[in-house]
Amino acid sequence: xxxxxxxxxxxxxxxxxxxxxxxxxxxxxxxxxxxxxxxxxxxxxxxxxxxxxxxxxxxxxxxxxxxxxxxxxxxxxxxxxxxxxxxxxxxxxxxxxxxxxxxxxxxxxxxxxxxxxxxxxxxxxx
Numbered sequence: 001x002x003x004x005x006x007x008x009x010x011x012x013x014x015x016x017x018x019x020x021x022x023x024x025x026x027x028x029x030x031x032x033x034x035x036x037x038x039x040x041x042x043x044x045x046x047x048x049x050x051x052x053x054x055x056x057x058x059x060x061x062x063x064x065x066x067x068x069x070x071x072x073x074x075x076x077x078x079x080x081x082x083x084x085x086x087x088x089x090x091x092x093x094x095x096x097x098x099x100x101x102x103x104x105x106x107x108x109x110x111x112x113x114x115x116x117x118x119x120x121x122x123x124x125x126x
Contacts, residue, residue: 027069027081027093028100028124032110035095035124037069037102040109043124045098052097054084066114066121068092069100080126100124 028035028043035043044066048057058066071083071091082094093100103114103121115123 026078027071027075028095030126033125034112035100035126036109037100041102041106042110042112042114043069043095043100044103044114044121045095045124046101047120047122049099054082054094056084056086056092056099058099058101059087063101065104066101067104069102095124095126098124 046058071093075083077083080096083091084094105113114121
C-alpha cells in the first residue's frame with residue numbers, strides 16, 4: 001500500500017521552525033522581580049516616554065547613557081512586548097507600551113543603579 005503522506009521540503013521546515021522560534025522568543029526575562037535583557041542586565045523605563053505612543057523621547061546623548069533594548073527589523077511584538085521605531089529609524093523593544101533601556105552605569109548583571117535616577121527612570125517590572 002502506498003503512503004499518502006509526503007515529507008515536507010527542507011525549506012518549508014526551516015521557515016516553519018524559524019517562525020516558531022521568533023514567536024516564542026521574548027526580548028527580556030524576569031529576574032528577582034525585574035526585567036532583564038538577554039545579557040542579564042537590568043532594564044528601565046523612562047517616565048517622559050508616553051505609554052503606547054510607539055515613540056522614544058530618549059535620543060542622542062540620552063540614548064548614549066540609556067542604551068535602548070534594540071530589536072531587529074524581523075522582530076515582531078508578542079504578548080506585552082511590542083516593537084517601536086526610534087527617531088533614527090532603528091527598532092526598539094517596549095513592554096506594556098513603554099520603551100526599554102539599559103543604564104550605562106550598571107556594570108554587571110544584577111546591578112540596578114539606574115532605578116529612580118532623576119526621579120524619571122524606573123526599573124522595568126512585570
